Amino acid sequence: MSAVMPLSSEQGRQTPLALVWQAWRSTQPRELMVWLLIGLLYGAVDLGAIYEVWHRPEALLAMARQLLLPVLAALLLALCWLPADRSDPEHPHRAWRLAFATLVGAALSVLLVRVVIEWLQWPNAMDLMYLAKGKPPMPIWHWSSMLGDLLGISLSAGLAVAVHEMNLRLRRSEAAVQRSLQTQSVLTRKAMAARLATMQAQIDPQFLFDTLVGIEQDYQHGKVAAAPRLEQLIRHLRVALPRLRDMGSTLEAEAELLDSYLAVRLGEAAPRLQRDWPAELGGLPLPPMVLLPLLQRALQLCDDELPACGLQAELAARGWRISLNLGRPGLCGDAAEMATLQQRLQALTGQGTALRCESGDHETSFILDLQP
Template sequence: MSTAPPSVTPPAEPRRKALPRGRQLLAVVLGAIVVAAVLKPVTFNRYDELFGETLFVGLMLLFAFSAAGAWRQRWLPRRAAQFAAVTLAAVVSPLIVQLVTFRGDFAAFAASRHHVIGYVLIAVVATLIGTMFAAVALRGERARAQALQFALERETLERQAADARLALLTAQIQPHFLLNTLANVQELVESGSPQAVPVFRSLIEYLRACMPRLQQPDATLADEERLVRAYLEVMHMRMPDRLAFSVDIPAELRALRFPPMALLTLVENAVRHGIDPACDGGRIEVGAGRTDAQTIRLWVADTGVGLSPHAPEGQGLANLKARLRVFFGEAARVELSEQAAGGVRADIRVPVGAGAAA
């Protein structure tokens, strides 16, 4: 039964800081220098007075804009709250400067015509500049939010594609494994071997125990160890005098997330291409360990007939490499080598953090 792909959840809006950033403060200082120079010819104030006043007003506008953006309330849209805060700051902050000049005497301020004109001029300029600043800042925030949404959607689609590819590769391997195992049972039945019934019984128990794990999305190396051990026990019953094996996975690595049947692919290859063709059979050793702080190594070593120099890479091995790359990333490796005493050693190397269980 097919299922619809999960919908992309919009990214949560990041919590905004009430205090402005350093670049914004620097922009206010530079803006105050320019505005004070522009207003100097049309006022009676000294340049330092104009600079101080415009700097104070600019800082008030900036802090009002930042505080309104960080204010968590539902009755007014955030953008509207920021525009209202900027407008209020543009009106109030120049008045504060004038009242400080007149030591709080509002009547004296109102009686000074050129101070009132200066206040109105500063308030109008502050309102215009503050509104423009708010519009530009909000447009930049909207562009960053859209870029974040696009990046999230792309990451989600890439993850869905990787999951679909991994599921497809796993589905291709399962029939290969099951058909090979059933073919082994068929050979025993046709040859009239007394091992046919116990092997068939063990195979049924094996499938009953392991089939639920084949589709398990969060399989671990512990699950893979049980699968490999059960498979080797079935193979050992089929040829008890020709196959010996050991499986040794350290306890600290068993929680590692691992694609289902990946290690089993190498074990099956060792039986089919190493032990079966050998006249005297052989031994298979399965193990795992850390090579360094960043890499985990798993291996399957057999004492069978060894590598054929002209044999092409099988579909199972190609599938395994593709699955490991999808699951662990491009750092995953599968390496085959001849053993000095005969046989083949297959090593899987994967990065530590990529498959760690949550």
């Protein structure tokens, strides 16, 4: 029924009258309708008494008074309730503010109703019953009548305010739960990314060990290829090691990593990585170590025999599309491995990332769709 205004530093320096005026200006049509409905329902409770005096000419005036005055009282209650409702929802004394505003509104309503009655001179059903019995009507300002009206209005308005406040707190609790779930999701994603970063530091240690052993043996046998192989390994490590620390990379940097890995793993038989993308996509942001696992598993499936390798990037309908094209068919592997890679990519880039593998007659393509 309400929209609590967030308190800014400027609002904290405003005068109380300015805050009250701001609360009144924030009134929503739905709130006015609710308070009007409360007033009508309160007035309709005693409409049955009008039936007993319906034969009298003043009955219509009595019915109008029975419906009009509670509506006026409800509007005055709304004016008192709005500043308390728009106050800080987390304030420790919010409940007392609402109770005080309701009590003040009820007291002012009792006074306003009597002022209007004196001005209109409309009777109520009880006055007509007294007149039918030859008794004078009860005085408007009689203390017992005023106390009864005060209790009745306070209880009715207090119940309405309490129900609204409970509903408001329930919605705030649900919103807090949703924020907690979102925060938990972000933290889970960061934790998974941290675990994946730890896994990145353990990428293919056997490959590095075997390469070092092979280089050592080449030096022992005096092979000419020993020095180039060592240079290729050093180049690969210089390219790969920063990826183990960084949480972000680029398309150009990942292509350099693939090229250096091919040179170390396949040696002289390594194909040159063919790059195909517009110049503006060279700096396209990518998570580190995303493309290398695809190449590693493909080389395992083809026994390190790869005649061609290409990397292509282009703009797609809702982001970018990167294709790793390998010159051998049937390198997609099983579905479980692809699902694992898909989960890893989504943990690093979000749910909008999609990975699929297509195998043709002459090549295998890993297609990665990224959203900004």
